[in-house]
Amino acid sequence: MSATNSLLKIETTIGTIEIALDCANAPSTSEYFRKLASLGALDETSFFRIVTTANNSYNPAVPIHVVQGGRTDDDPSVLPPVKHEPTNETGLAHKKWAVSTARYEVGETYGSFFIVMRDEPDLDYGGHRHPDGQGFAVFGTVTRGHKVVETMFLKAEENEFLSNKIRIIAAKVC
Secondary structure, eight states: OOTTEEEEEEEESSOEEEEEEETTTSHHHHHHHHHHHHTTTTTTEEEEEEEOTTTOOSOTTSOOOEEEEEOOTTSOOOSOOOOOOOHHHHOOOOOTTEEEEEESSTTOEEEEEEEESSOOGGGSTTOSSSTTSOOOEEEEEEEEOHHHHHHHHTTOOSSSEEEEEEEEEEEEEO
């Protein structure tokens, strides 16, 4: 792994996922998640949301397939939000296995991330998933544990917010 990248290892009750952080192209967002992991702020959180075409309630006109985990907006803030790094600036895209940060408005990160289960151009800058058109900030790629994420995705429920959350035991930077 080059000096411009780090590996984020997420141990869940289903198995381990490894995410290569793209520190070169998304430095603020990558560092934000590195710090969260280093502080233990992702430990004992969960994968709490799985969005499919069938349960997509936020914006039904623009369905997505993602698995979301980490901190929720109800969790106390651990770090201040970071500058939004849109895909038109980073050159990254919401391709299958991309990892991106959840947000509300631009610059309103809260420690939640999602894994893209298929190419999702509507999550990129100029896409239609978020009303402001700024898209979401890709900051990494799943490099190992694809079957773990696929197994998670199969646990989608009728509601996109899971009643049977998938526990994140620990997250660490390697």
